Amino acid sequence: xxxxxxxxxxxxxxxxxxxxxxxxxxxxxxxxxxxxxxxxxxxxxxxxxxxxxxxxxxxxxxxxxxxxxxxxxxxxxxxxxxxxxxxxxxxxxxxxxxxxxxxxxxxxxxxxxxxxxxxxxxxxxxxxxxxxxxxxxxxxxxxxxxxxxxxxxxxxxxxxxxxxxxxxxxxxxxxxxxxxxxxxxxxxxxxxxxxxxxxxxxxxxxxxxxxxxxxxxxxxxxxxxxxxxxxxxxxxxxxxxxxxxxxxxxxxxxxxxxxxxxxxxxxxxxxxxxxxxxxxxxxxxxxxxxxxxxxxxxxxxxxxxxxxxxxxxxxxxxxxxxxxxxxxxxxxxxxxxxxxxxxxxxxxxxxxxxxxxxxxxxxxxxxxxxxxxxxxxxxxxxxxxxxxxxxxxxxxxxxxxxxxxxxxxxxxxxxxxxxxxxxxxxxxxxxxxxxxxxxxxxxxxxx
Ligand SMILES: *Cc1c(COP(=O)(O)O)cnc(C)c1O
Numbered sequence: 001x002x003x004x005x006x007x008x009x010x011x012x013x014x015x016x017x018x019x020x021x022x023x024x025x026x027x028x029x030x031x032x033x034x035x036x037x038x039x040x041x042x043x044x045x046x047x048x049x050x051x052x053x054x055x056x057x058x059x060x061x062x063x064x065x066x067x068x069x070x071x072x073x074x075x076x077x078x079x080x081x082x083x084x085x086x087x088x089x090x091x092x093x094x095x096x097x098x099x100x101x102x103x104x105x106x107x108x109x110x111x112x113x114x115x116x117x118x119x120x121x122x123x124x125x126x127x128x129x130x131x132x133x134x135x136x137x138x139x140x141x142x143x144x145x146x147x148x149x150x151x152x153x154x155x156x157x158x159x160x161x162x163x164x165x166x167x168x169x170x171x172x173x174x175x176x177x178x179x180x181x182x183x184x185x186x187x188x189x190x191x192x193x194x195x196x197x198x199x200x201x202x203x204x205x206x207x208x209x210x211x212x213x214x215x216x217x218x219x220x221x222x223x224x225x226x227x228x229x230x231x232x233x234x235x236x237x238x239x240x241x242x243x244x245x246x247x248x249x250x251x252x253x254x255x256x257x258x259x260x261x262x263x264x265x266x267x268x269x270x271x272x273x274x275x276x277x278x279x280x281x282x283x284x285x286x287x288x289x290x291x292x293x294x295x296x297x298x299x300x301x302x303x304x305x306x307x308x309x310x311x312x313x314x315x316x317x318x319x320x321x322x323x324x325x326x327x328x329x330x331x332x333x334x335x336x337x338x339x340x341x342x343x344x345x346x347x348x349x350x351x352x353x354x355x356x357x358x359x360x361x362x363x364x365x366x367x368x369x370x371x372x373x374x375x376x377x378x379x380x381x382x383x384x385x386x387x388x389x390x391x392x393x394x395x396x397x398x399x400x401x402x403x404x405x406x407x408x409x410x411x412x413x414x415x416x417x418x419x420x421x422x423x424x425x426x427x428x429x430x431x432x433x434x435x436x437x438x439x440x441x442x443x444x445x446x447x
Contacts, residue, residue, distance in 0.1 A: 001044060007033045013361050021441035022426060024356055024366050033364030034401065034409055036394040039332045041245035041252060043398030045290065049249070052293045056286025061277055065285035065292075072292040076227065076299075077204075077234040079257035081264035085275050086282030088205055088243025089114040091256035094274065095201070095241060096122045098266040099166065105159045108168040108203070109134070109147045110175040113374055115168070115203060115241075117434045127155060134176045135388055137326045137337045142217040144328075145173030145210075146185040152192055161196045170203040171210035171233070175370060177391065178206070178330025180213035183221065183233060190236045199238035199260070205246040207233065208298035209331035212308060215301075226299040239263060246332070249294030249398055253287050307331075310406065311396060317410050323417050332395055336413070338371060339390040342423055347372050347386035349425025349445055355392045355416070357442075358423050363412030367394050373428070374437045 008016070008031055020026035029035060035042070045053075057063035066084075073082050085091045092115050100106065102123025108115070111126040119126045129151040134144040147169055156164060169189055171181045186202075193200050211229040214221050221229055234240060238260065244253030256271075258264055268278050275282035283291075297303060308331065315329045324340035338351040345351040352369035359365045368374075371390035378384050394409070416423075424445050431440040 005033055006030060007364055010361065013364055017357060017360055021429070022353070022357055022444065023437075023440060023442055024360055024368070025438050027360070027366065031364070032360075032366045034405055035366045036333075036396065036409070037366045037368050039246060039395040039397055040243065041250070042400065043249055043251070044400050045249070045251070046293070046297055046399070048297070049290045049293045052289040053286045056284060056289050058285045060280070062279050063285045063288075065288040066279040068292040069288040070279075072295050073255055073257060076207075076230055076295060077240060077257045078231060079234065079240070079259055081258050081261070081267075083256045083264075083267060083271055083278055084281030084283050084288060085254040085256060085271070086252065087245065088203075088241055088254040089118065090275055090282065091241040091254045092118045092203075093121075094267055094270045095239070095256060096124070098270055099263065100124045101165070103163065104165055105155065105163050106166065106168060107147075107152055107155050107164065109145055109170055109173050109181065111168070112170060112174050112203060112205075113435060113437070115170075121434065128175075129155060130173065130176050134173065134179060137177075137324070137335075137340075137389065137391075140328050142180070142328070143182040143185060143213075144179035145171065145176055145181040147181070147189050149185075149188055149192060152189065156192075156196055156198070161198060164196075164198050166199040166201045166239070167193055168201045168203055170205070172206045172213070172331045174205065174332075175375065177326040177335045178209075178332050180210050180217070180331065182218050183214050183229070184218070186233055186236050200236065202234065202237040202240040204234070204240040205243045206331055207240075207242075208247040208295075208304065209307075211299065212301075212304040213331065216308075226301055226304065230299060244291045244294065247295070247298040248291045249298050250287065250291045253283050253291045255281075307396070307398065310403075313403070314394070314406050314410065318413065321414060321417065323413065326391060334394045334396075335370070336367075336392040336394070337390070338369075338392050341392075341417070342420055344421070345423065345425040347376075347390060348384065349427070350390075350442070351425065352390045352392050353426045353442055354423045357426075358416045358419075359392075359412060362416050363408070365394075365409055365412050367392050369393075369437065373440070 104124040133139040239258035324337040326335035342351040352371035375387035426442040
């Protein structure tokens with residue numbers, strides 16, 4: 001597939017961003033030159049996927065497409081109960097509604113924003129227990145997405161097993177810079193949880209990218225296929241949530257899988273109420289076909305090798321120019337460190353938003369803030385607290401952009417870097433209760 005890219009003038013971009021209340025989520029896609037807002041559902045499908053799309057069986061119940069989907073997900077995860085959903089957050093929401101009570105505590109390395117919001121919505125507290133290395137953009141440890149085992153143990157001691165219906169681990173750790181989790185870490189997390197009878201749920205959105213990192217960086221996995229590595233990791237879990245818009249190489253879809261028949265039964269009841277019959281779960285038969293092919297293609301070694309080489313290429317060019325970034329390279333994105341990029345803008349004036357908006361104005365590039373707008377929170381006294389890091393994510397859609405697109409992007413980032421002293425902070429003028437970053441309005445500060 002080819003698609004023309006329209007590049008509008010800088011004057012037009014400045015006007016469009018004003019009309020969008022300085023929030024790039026509110027821009028029209030046709031006004032973006034290079035769209036790195038997310039790698040979610042933005043990939044290009046393969047010839048095999050387009051062919052599979054034509055085989056979609058749209059029978060309401062027990063379709064052939066469902067059988068293929070079920071077999072593929074079963075082969076990869078080894079889980080007994082498999083439920084399609086329309087997106088990852090639907091899987092998270094149904095899990096939260098069925099297994100979580102108000103006052104519960106859910107540990108994770110880092111909760112993704114939708115996971116966090118779904119847990120808060122049912123009155124639970126999401127806790128982020130990533131290793132300290134994961135919070136230091138300069139630390140080059142190979143597995144910065146790992147869960148801190150000591151923090152996990154003390155969390156269980158402090159709150160008690162009854163308050164923790166399950167723990168999660170996100171692979172790769174999207175909110176923590178797309179950093180991987182080692183097999184050894186998942187094994188140790190599982191053994192701690194097992195002592196207390198707490199189930200482990202994997203947020204598996206980028207399980208194939210994580211398997212690639214394990215293959216490259218962890219001893220003992222060099223002779224295993226990515227499929228075998230993924231199977232071993234799912235083998236340690238009791239359940240998993242998945243967004244097929246990531247390593248399903250699909251434009252829509254998600255799933256929930258588990259081993260416990262009681263979890264499966266309550267999940268299925270809510271699935272029928274909210275998403276659809278259990279053999280399609282809010283998806284068309286053709287979507288199930290596409291995902292069944294995409295899940296296997298994501299485990300193709302040369303595909304992962306090329307994708308990771310692209311991310312590293314961009315990261316190394318930025319490091320060459322001394323532009324502050326999160327190191328080492330993550331799986332799906334490059335993260336600029338806005339706190340050090342714009343040290344004159346304090347966290348509560350949202351340096352990440354300032355940088356995101358500058359990238360759009362300078363070159364029509366759309367990135368996303370992963371900082372105090374997305375992750376900051378209001379404490380009991382009504383005080384707004386900053387996030388631990390102020391990152392700007394440049395997410396790489398799968399199989400979409402070429403090296404020349406990335407070279408253009410690097411020129412734009414460099415231009416913003418040269419003129420960074422001129423950038424100003426922002427304030428929020430309107431915000432919703434949940435997931436405020438999607439729709440809030442900003443004003444540029446004048447001071
Ligand atoms: C994208 C994502 C989700 C949510 O999936 P959607 O399909 O967007 O609802 C959950 N967790 C992680 C780590 C993600 O990256």
